[in-house]
Amino acid sequence: MAIIPILIGWPALMALLIPCLPARWRGRAVYLGAGGVMVLAFLLLGAWLQGGGGIVSLCGAVPFLDHLMLAGEFALMALIVVLSIRHRKYPVVLLSVGQTVLMAWSELTCPVESATHLRLDCLSMLMVMIAALVGGLICIYAVGYMQGYHQHHKDCQDRSGFFFSMLFFFLAAMFGLVLSENLVWMYFFWEITSVISFLLIGYTRTEEAVNNSFRALWMNLLGGFAFAVAIVVASHTLHTVQLGELVADGATIPVVLLALAGLTKSAQLPFSSWLLGAMVAPTPSSALLHSATMVKAGVYLLIRLAPAMANNMTGMTVAFIGGFTFICASMMAIAQNDGKKVLAFSTVSNLGLIVACAGIGAEETIWAAVLLMIFHSVSKSMLFQAVGSIENCLGSRDIEDMHGLLLRLPRLTYIMGIGIAGMYLAPFGMLISKWVALKAFVDADNYLLVIFLAYGSATTMLYWTKWLCKLVSLHHTKAKVVDATHGDQYLSMYIHAAATLGLCLLFPLVSSAVVTPIIEELYGIAHEVLSMSVLTTMAIMLVSVLFVPSLMFLLTRSTHRDYVPIYMGGVNEGDNTYFTNSFGEPEHLYLSNWYLRFEFGRRRLMRPGVIVSAGVLIVMLCVIIGGAV
Amino acid sequence: MMPVLSVLAYLLLAPLVGGLLDGLDRRVSARMQGRQGPPMLQPFYDIKKLFTKQMIAVNSVQMLLNLSYLVFLAVAGSMLFAGADILMCLFILSTADMFLVMAASSDSSPFSTLGAGREMIQMMAYEPLTLLMAVGFYLATGSFHVGDIIRQPHSAVLVMPGFLLGFIFITAIKLRKSPFDLSTSHHAHQEMVKGITTEMAGPTLAVMNVAEYYEMVLMLGIVALFFLNEHWWSWPIAIVACLVVYLLEILWDNAAARVKWRTLLDSCWVATLLTGGLNGLILMLVR
Numbered sequence: 001m002a003i004i005p006i007l008i009g010w011p012a013l014m015a016l017l018i019p020c021l022p023a024r025w026r027g028r029a030v031y032l033g034a035g036g037v038m039v040l041a042f043l044l045l046g047a048w049l050q051g052g053g054g055i056v057s058l059c060g061a062v063p064f065l066d067h068l069m070l071a072g073e074f075a076l077m078a079l080i081v082v083l084s085i086r087h088r089k090y091p092v093v094l095l096s097v098g099q100t101v102l103m104a105w106s107e108l109t110c111p112v113e114s115a116t117h118l119r120l121d122c123l124s125m126l127m128v129m130i131a132a133l134v135g136g137l138i139c140i141y142a143v144g145y146m147q148g149y150h151q152h153h154k155d156c157q158d159r160s161g162f163f164f165s166m167l168f169f170f171l172a173a174m175f176g177l178v179l180s181e182n183l184v185w186m187y188f189f190w191e192i193t194s195v196i197s198f199l200l201i202g203y204t205r206t207e208e209a210v211n212n213s214f215r216a217l218w219m220n221l222l223g224g225f226a227f228a229v230a231i232v233v234a235s236h237t238l239h240t241v242q243l244g245e246l247v248a249d250g251a252t253i254p255v256v257l258l259a260l261a262g263l264t265k266s267a268q269l270p271f272s273s274w275l276l277g278a279m280v281a282p283t284p285s286s287a288l289l290h291s292a293t294m295v296k297a298g299v300y301l302l303i304r305l306a307p308a309m310a311n312n313m314t315g316m317t318v319a320f321i322g323g324f325t326f327i328c329a330s331m332m333a334i335a336q337n338d339g340k341k342v343l344a345f346s347t348v349s350n351l352g353l354i355v356a357c358a359g360i361g362a363e364e365t366i367w368a369a370v371l372l373m374i375f376h377s378v379s380k381s382m383l384f385q386a387v388g389s390i391e392n393c394l395g396s397r398d399i400e401d402m403h404g405l406l407l408r409l410p411r412l413t414y415i416m417g418i419g420i421a422g423m424y425l426a427p428f429g430m431l432i433s434k435w436v437a438l439k440a441f442v443d444a445d446n447y448l449l450v451i452f453l454a455y456g457s458a459t460t461m462l463y464w465t466k467w468l469c470k471l472v473s474l475h476h477t478k479a480k481v482v483d484a485t486h487g488d489q490y491l492s493m494y495i496h497a498a499a500t501l502g503l504c505l506l507f508p509l510v511s512s513a514v515v516t517p518i519i520e521e522l523y524g525i526a527h528e529v530l531s532m533s534v535l536t537t538m539a540i541m542l543v544s545v546l547f548v549p550s551l552m553f554l555l556t557r558s559t560h561r562d563y564v565p566i567y568m569g570g571v572n573e574g575d576n577t578y579f580t581n582s583f584g585e586p587e588h589l590y591l592s593n594w595y596l597r598f599e600f601g602r603r604r605l606m607r608p609g610v611i612v613s614a615g616v617l618i619v620m621l622c623v624i625i626g627g628a629v
Numbered sequence: 630m631m632p633v634l635s636v637l638a639y640l641l642l643a644p645l646v647g648g649l650l651d652g653l654d655r656r657v658s659a660r661m662q663g664r665q666g667p668p669m670l671q672p673f674y675d676i677k678k679l680f681t682k683q684m685i686a687v688n689s690v691q692m693l694l695n696l697s698y699l700v701f702l703a704v705a706g707s708m709l710f711a712g713a714d715i716l717m718c719l720f721i722l723s724t725a726d727m728f729l730v731m732a733a734s735s736d737s738s739p740f741s742t743l744g745a746g747r748e749m750i751q752m753m754a755y756e757p758l759t760l761l762m763a764v765g766f767y768l769a770t771g772s773f774h775v776g777d778i779i780r781q782p783h784s785a786v787l788v789m790p791g792f793l794l795g796f797i798f799i800t801a802i803k804l805r806k807s808p809f810d811l812s813t814s815h816h817a818h819q820e821m822v823k824g825i826t827t828e829m830a831g832p833t834l835a836v837m838n839v840a841e842y843y844e845m846v847l848m849l850g851i852v853a854l855f856f857l858n859e860h861w862w863s864w865p866i867a868i869v870a871c872l873v874v875y876l877l878e879i880l881w882d883n884a885a886a887r888v889k890w891r892t893l894l895d896s897c898w899v900a901t902l903l904t905g906g907l908n909g910l911i912l913m914l915v916r
């Protein structure tokens with residue numbers, strides 16, 4: 001288990017090293033760093049499996065590290081204060097100083113002895129693997145992407161050394177976060193991820209980027225503040241800061257505050273806007289924030305808390321916020337024509353479903369939540385990378401500009417297609433998890449969530465289907481497009497695509513070998529959520545989804561057909577692109593998607609959504625905390 | 630053994646039953662409009678004619694997407710008739726529909742793209758009720774499995790009449806009946822020409838028509854699910870109920886004019902809440 005410090009230390013070391021290297025070595029250093037992270041994660045997995053794969057508690061009292069972390073927290077605070085004052089965002093200063101002082105005061109006045117600081121179990125091992133593999137691939141993707149990015153964005157200063165450094169710091173913090181058992185340690189890593197996401201979002205230093213980065217910062221600091229208060233309350237009343245003990249105790253106030261922190265980090269309403277604003281950053285950082293790290297830290301914490309949220313008010317509140325976010329975000333996604341925005345809303349919406357599952361806190365829902373998390377991180381990372389590459393080729397990420405992309409950028413379109421299919425089609429993993437979630441919501445007697453899920457699935461279907469249709473339109477244009485995607489980017493995307501398909505094919509194995517042990521550790525027992533025969537049926541159906549169209553392709557390929565021009569209302573000029581209009585002149589055909597802006601637009605739905613969710617959250621927080629005091 | 634037989638029966642007979650029902654539909658509609666109407670077997674003559682026509686196409690993928698639509702509908706129907714999970718069957722049904730939408734969009738033609746867009750809105754309009762209906766069956770019978778649902782001592786409709794009402798409402802969308810026939814029409818002189826099928830001709834259109842027959846039988850199969858129970862006499866009742874529902878749809882088709890998409894979406898979502906939503910809530914409360 002000596003690998004753990006190396007696993008956390010290696011990306012941190014690379015993060016320090018990369019900005020110092022000359023630009024031409026940077027690519028290789030990133031490969032080395034990302035490869036190292038993956039190898040270390042696999043070594044850890046091997047060592048852990050060899051040791052029996054149970055719960056491993058590590059790292060006893062190390063006052064030196066505690067002090068170092070306290071110093072680190074003050075350093076982060078100083079950084080935030082300096083940047084906030086420079087950009088005149090004074091309320092952020094209060095939040096940051098407030099929580100850091102609170103933590104320091106608590107650690108000095110009421111020190112709590114912890115037997116263990118780190119803990120390795122199935123769930124944290126899974127998170128380590130997701131962060132290492134998906135995160136590592138995103139770093140590799142970024143090598144090619146950042147070159148293309150700065151060729152397109154001449155106005156933006158090239159700080160890619162800093163960018164890579166932040167990516168690796170993020171990975172280090174994420175490893176620390178998921179391996180921490182001691183809340184004080186977890187809080188330290190939690191703060192690092194908040195600050196790094198703030199720095200990444202502000203990468204381009206435009207006014208929009210700065211504003212969005214500060215929005216991300218204050219929302220995450222608010223969560224951090226709740227986290228700090230939870231630690232203070234736990235150490236003063238229960239004399240423990242171990243996450244496992246808090247959950248076993250079912251301590252109401254710390255749990256609800258930690259859940260609040262989880263909600264901010266996983267960008268649930270009313271805190272969704274920070275993640276939507278994070279789109280201004282270069283794509284690899286969006287991919288990292290959305291798939292493998294940042295938001296997954298939030299749901300990771302909520303899944304950890306799930307046993308303490310079963311059948312109580314905290315759980316009901318969290319489940320409501322999650323379900324409400326699921327439906328609101330999926331509706332707002334319909335009205336977006338910016339590819340990355342659609343992905344962002346879809347992330348928020350899927351996270352909502354995971355959060356709702358965690359809030360119910362039953363075995364079945366956690367099963368669904370963990371699976372959703374696995375599938376979502378792989379598919380979403382791949383989709384972000386594909387959209388980023390398309391943007392570098394087309395100079396736009398507007399879905400309208402992707403009309404007929406299948407003919408222009410076939411390879412990227414296939415990758416997009418696999419990602420989209422993985423997000424919502426039967427019988428890919430996301431949908432199966434949704435199915436289990438639906439059953440679990442019924443069993444938990446939560447009819448409101450059932451309604452949310454029924455309507456939210458319908459809206460989810462619309463925004464994905466219309467995007468997919470845009471891609472497969474066989475529309476010939478004269479505009480020439482060169483695929484400017486680098487080999488690094490394709491390497492990462494191909495591995496993701498293979499992983500998406502592989503995860504779906506090996507679904508029964510993933511369920512029994514990965515998810516069931518997690519449930520066992522959290523609840524002590526695990527029933528089979530889906531019987532093996534059902535799982536096998538699904539695998540067969542997946543094969544049919546892949547093979548039916550291919551088979552049909554083979555069958556129809558050889559048939560002779562006479563091609564005719566399409567019917568256009570006016571006379572087709574012969575190329576399916578121009579038609580003769582009523583003035584007798586050629587007119588270019590332009591086909592637009594449906595966006596239903598007046599019905600589902602962000603302007604229409606965001607504010608009511610925020611008001612409702614914030615209202616529910618505030619009232620329920622008062623009720624829960626008031627009831628527990 | 631039974632599931633295999635019923636799946637085989639579905640695969641072989643569904644196009645025949647669907648064609649006959651379509652023929653009946655045309656006759657009854659004609660009588661309602663004071664016309665004689667075509668012979669009962671006209672749909673079969675049409676399909677035969679379509680298959681013998683020259684294979685013309687606007688692109689190379691339309692046929693394969695249409696065939697995938699057909700196969701997935703057949704798979705979805707087979708799941709229902711094999712007594713498998715109804716929720717999975719409904720999910721596969723939407724996957725199938727997605728292939729049709731893709732087939733229409735692949736043409737990049739104005740009218741079929743318009744039809745595809747409207748078809749997506751229609752899917753969004755009917756899907757909440759189908760999911761809630763599956764939940765309703767689960768609440769009423771304790772299982773998502775069709776095989777268990779039809780072996781209950783009492784028909785499900787006794788406790789879930791709201792869901793049946795809602796389902797009849799949205800079946801108009803699936804059967805492409807007015808007022809919800811937004812994505813395609815029977816007559817090419819209307820505002821979206823033939824909508825989703827504008828660019829389909831000859832064998833491609835025939836495949837689409839056969840698929841629609843599979844879908845029709847699948848939808849009526851779900852109606853029957855409301856009435857079936859462990860007693861043998863529930864089967865004739867279920868068949869009569871299916872016919873009644875089908876005739877109601879024809880009546881509605883002839884009595885109502887096509888609505889705009891907004892009305893479609895609003896009415897379906899509200900109807901879903903009022904019928905299925907309330908019925909499900911009551912079922913959950915008395916459980």
